[in-house]
Amino acid sequence: MSKSFQTINPYDNKVIKEYVFHSSTEIETILKSSAECFQKWRKSSISVRTELLNNVAELLEANKKLYAETITLEMGKPISQSISEIEKCVTLCDFYATNADNFLSDELIETDADESFISYDPLGCILGIMPWNYPFWQVMRFAIPTLTAGNTAILKHASNVTGCSVLIEELFEKAGFPKGCFQVVLANHEQIEKIITHDAVKAVSLTGSEKAGRSIAAIAGKNLKKCVLELGGNNACIVLDDADLDSYFEVMFNARMQNTGQSCIAAKRFIVTKGIYEKFMKRFKLKIKALKFGDPMETDTTISTLARIDLADILKKQVDESIEKGADLTYGNTRKNAYFEPTILENVKAGMPVFDEETFGPVAAITKAKDTQEAFELAQDSKFGLGTMIFTQDFEKIQGFIDDIQDGAFFVNELVKSDARLPFGGTKDSGYGRELSKEGIHEFVNKKTIFIKK
Incomplete structure (x- = not known):
């Protein structure tokens, strides 16, 4: 196994x-630092934490150009979209700075006790394994x-966007978060497995492929550690x-x-009813x-390369x-090389890779449906x-079709997107758990029942 990349x-x-x-010794130091920091950080007030979020937002805005350029250099996203990504991160900070106190407040419950409520206590060190497409x-x-x-x-980022991970670690430090609160680990697959099993790590959040999700979930499950999995998608766009x-x-x-089509929530399959099919195709072409x-x-x-050459190889094979x-x-x-020409495939049916699998790139797989009923059946x-x-x-x-869609999201006249105000996550092979909104901040807490009789 190579020691560098x-x-x-x-x-x-x-x-x-x-x-x-990182060496085994360095990783042990990172884990120890995270565990020690938690003992103090968990007792900090919500007002202190939200004030630091405001600092993060200000630094993101002030350094927007640097961060966006690093994203584009490392994974190839058009610079205008990289800037939009940073701006979206600012809105995330603003949302939790405004709402965290309400989300984490004790919830009073009427029972036969003199006092009963639910408290939301932090768990400890959470390992985040994150992808390269929105670094x-x-x-x-x-x-x-x-x-x-x-x-x-602790963040284990995709290796091809390591520069972004270093900048994010520096961002939290500059914002005033205590040492050990947010750290980056440079680790290979074997090291990550050991990190998950470490006593310091209490839960795992993974955004990645279905294959990675199954592997991480198996390790976490074996060690009785919770995980949130945001995995692949094969979203239908019904027209x-x-x-x-x-x-x-x-x-x-x-x-x-x-x-460049590299999004888990992208419209991977267009299902277009026959009455509008020709008009739609004319505009699309x-x-x-x-x-x-x-x-x-x-x-x-407006369109760039894929993030790596091997990703273009995979997409070419699927097409x-x-x-x-x-x-x-x-x-x-x-x-x-890593460039894949924007592509249109018509007459796409079940059994073809572009219908059954997740395609990560600028390929539009288009299927004609005879009516609304068939369109929804194909989507599912x-x-x-x-x-x-x-x-x-x-x-x-x-x-009448909303209940038939088993997905984590159902968007009408809008593309599926993540929004800090709404829970985000999937079902089936797209994973489980939710990010963002109130549900997201409650994923990694101990929902403790307090029952008092006097």
Whole structure:
């Protein structure tokens, strides 16, 4: 096993920086520091914690350019989208700074006791294993509620965005969080398994692939440690005959192509009813041809490379196998290194990789449905359950389908997205547990029952 690794710019394939994995001794020191910090941090007042959140928000805004550029250099996201990611992190801080006191207050319960209530006590050190596609947002939506609840956190970030993880650690330090409250560990898979089993770690939050989720859940379960899993998605975007294309086509298109298609909640499968199919396809083809590929550091770039070359290899295989099974290639399917040309596949059916699997890249898999009923049946034909989006003007009609969608989210005339005010998470092979909102800050607390008779 290599003792070091490199971060590489996916656009030009140049090495950005080399890092060395932490040694066993260094990891032990990090874990000890987190456990020791927790004993003091857990007793800090909510007002102290929220004031530090305000500091984080101010630093994010002040250093927005630096953070955004690091995201773009390490994983290739167009710079305008990287800036938006940082700005979204600011809103997250503001949300919990405003609401944490209410979320964590004791909840009075009427019983036969003189006094009974639920308190929300922190658990301890929480390990966050985070992905590269939103290298600041994914970390912050784990860390902000976790720390504000009184826990400490250790971050194992995806190795290709290590520069981002270092900046985030510095961010919390500069904001005034005590030493040991938020730390980064540079560890390989074998080391991570040992970290999860360590007595200092009380729970795990993972955002990643289904495969990674099964592995982490097995280790955590064996050690009786809670975990929250936000895994892959195969979201359907249902476009019904009465969809308002003039108002919402841009939303539909961005649901697939933003972040160069590298999002778990992206519209992976378009299910379009036959009455609007031709109009939809005409617009989609014109729009995809208008995407501008280029240096992601340029503000007018709208589509970039994938984050790594191996990801382009995987996507190419999925597309080619789907074509072999009968999908029609309408546009694209050219790749070079980490670049994958935006691609349209029509006549997509169950049994094809682009219908059954998660595709992480700018590939639109499009299926024609005869009517609304078939569209919803196709949408639910998936082992994943992260979210479904529907575009229609007949809100009364789709009310009857809401209960049929088993996903963690049901969005009407909007792309599925995470919002600090709403719980976020999936069902089935998309994982379990919730991030964000009140539910998110309660994931890593001990909901303690207090019962007093005088």
